Amino acid sequence: EITSFCDSWGECKNFKFYSSLNQIWLEDEPEPKVAVIKVTHHGKDFSGRCGALLRHILVFKEEDYEKIGFDPFRVECLNIFKRNWKENDSCDTIHLNPAEFPEGDLEFIQPELYPSLKENLSLLLKGFSLCSYRIINTPHSDIYFRALFSLIPYSRRRRFPLTTFAFRKNHNYLLSCIYSPERIPHDDLPVEFERKVLDPRTIDSNQDVSNYLVSLFSMLEQNKLTESLSLIRGYS
Numbered sequence: 001e002i003t004s005f006c007d008s009w010g011e012c013k014n015f016k017f018y019s020s021l022n023q024i025w026l027e028d029e030p031e032p033k034v035a036v037i038k039v040t041h042h043g044k045d046f047s048g049r050c051g052a053l054l055r056h057i058l059v060f061k062e063e064d065y066e067k068i069g070f071d072p073f074r075v076e077c078l079n080i081f082k083r084n085w086k087e088n089d090s091c092d093t094i095h096l097n098p099a100e101f102p103e104g105d106l107e108f109i110q111p112e113l114y115p116s117l118k119e120n121l122s123l124l125l126k127g128f129s130l131c132s133y134r135i136i137n138t139p140h141s142d143i144y145f146r147a148l149f150s151l152i153p154y155s156r157r158r159r160f161p162l163t164t165f166a167f168r169k170n171h172n173y174l175l176s177c178i179y180s181p182e183r184i185p186h187d188d189l190p191v192e193f194e195r196k197v198l199d200p201r202t203i204d205s206n207q208d209v210s211n212y213l214v215s216l217f218s219m220l221e222q223n224k225l226t227e228s229l230s231l232i233r234g235y236s
Contacts, residue, residue, distance in 0.1 A: 001024075001026050001027070002024075002026070002035050002037070002057055002059075005022075005024055005035070005037070005170065005171065006037070006039075006055050006057075008168060008170035008171075009022075009039065009055075009166050009167065009168060009170055010166055010167025010168030010170065010179065011051065011053075011167060012041060012051035012052075012053055012167065013051075013167055013179060013181070014135060014136050014167075014179070015041070015050065015051060016136050017041050017136055017137070017165070017167075018040070018041050019038060019039060019040045019041065020038070020039040020137065020163060020164050020165040020166060021036070021037075021038055021072055021073065021076055021142075021162075021163070021164045022035075022036070022037040022038075022039065022072075022162065022163040022164070022166070023035070023036055023037070023072045023160065023161060023162050023163075024037070024161050024171060025159050025160075025161060026059070031061060031062070032061075032062040033059050033060060033061055033062060034059070034060050034062060034065050034070075035057050035058070035059050036057070036058045036059075036060070036072045036075050036076075037055060037056070037057045037058075038055070038056050038057075038076065038081035039053055039054070039055050040053070040054045040055075040056075040081070040082075040083050041053065041054075042054040042084070042085065046087065054082065054083065054084070054085050056081045056082045056091070058075060058080075058081075058094065062158070064098075066154075066158075067098040068098055068101045069104060069154050069157070069233070070154060070157035070158055070160065071104065071149070071150070071157065072149075072162070073146045073149060073150065074101055074102060074104065077102055078096070078101070078102075080094055080096075103229070104150055104229055104232070105150075106150060106151075106220070106225045106228055106229065107225060108143070108146075108147070109147045109150070109220070110189070111220075111221070113144070113147060113189060113190055114217055114220060114221065116189075116190035117147060117148055117151060117190070118213055118217050120148055120190075120193060121148060121151050121152065121213065122209065122210075122213055123193075123195055124148075124152065124156075124174065124175065125152070125153075125156060125206070125209045125212070125213075126206060126209055127197060127198050128195045128196060128197055128198060129172075129173065129174045129175070129176075129195070129196045129198055130174070130175050130176070130193035130194070130195055131169075131173065131175075131176045131177070131178055131193060131194050131196070132176070132177045132178070132185075132191050132192060132193050132194070133177075133178050133179075133180035133183045133194065134165075134177055134178075134179070134180060134183050134184075134185050135179065135180060135181055135182075135183055135184050135185075136165070136179075137164055137165035137177050140188060140189050140191075141164070141165075141177060141191050142164050143189070144189055144190055144191040145162070145164045145175065145177065145191070148175065149162065149175065150232075151216065151232065152232075153212065153231075153232055153233075153235035153236070154232065154233050154235075155235060155236045160174055160175075161173050161174055162174060162175040162176060163175075163176045163177065163178075164177055165177045165178075165179070166178055166179065167179040174198075177191075212231070212235055215231060216228060216231055216232070219231065
């Protein structure tokens, strides 16, 4: 299943591509698992061909992943993904202590992004998927994806597929950035998305979502970041 995902992710069509963070849920029974996949531009392959990609995958049991908030960006912050690969390299099992994971950080989110984040978060929680079509991802778009994901309640992150960039739309992502040679956006924030309704029955039907958004952004605007994190962790 992981190999199929990586093979369908797409070939490098823009040499300015540097990396992408992906999350897919695996249909293993009876124990569901999640794959967190870092795709990195590796330069040339062993034969000298340009555009080689390195994919390093970490697989978590769902119950273990829950201990770190179902958050691929927290995994990425540990800097444990390989960025270089040689023919004689090998991958060993990595043992992680959840207590050593950095707690979710909201300080990096710029307050001027709150209106845009609130609008897009509302769409995600009310049954839309969001996709940004771009010729390439940028540090700005990566930060925006991390900011938006960090505001999703833990209870809604389970089974949440995402990619910060893929050269092909190879999965039913809820949040994604997909290569399009015609889309050359300005490298600024916020990121623009195309929206798609996943379940029309949820649209404008959940008052709890509205209450969550009002409470969350009120706390953020007052710089009550600890309280904001508590709400994100505890909302159901």
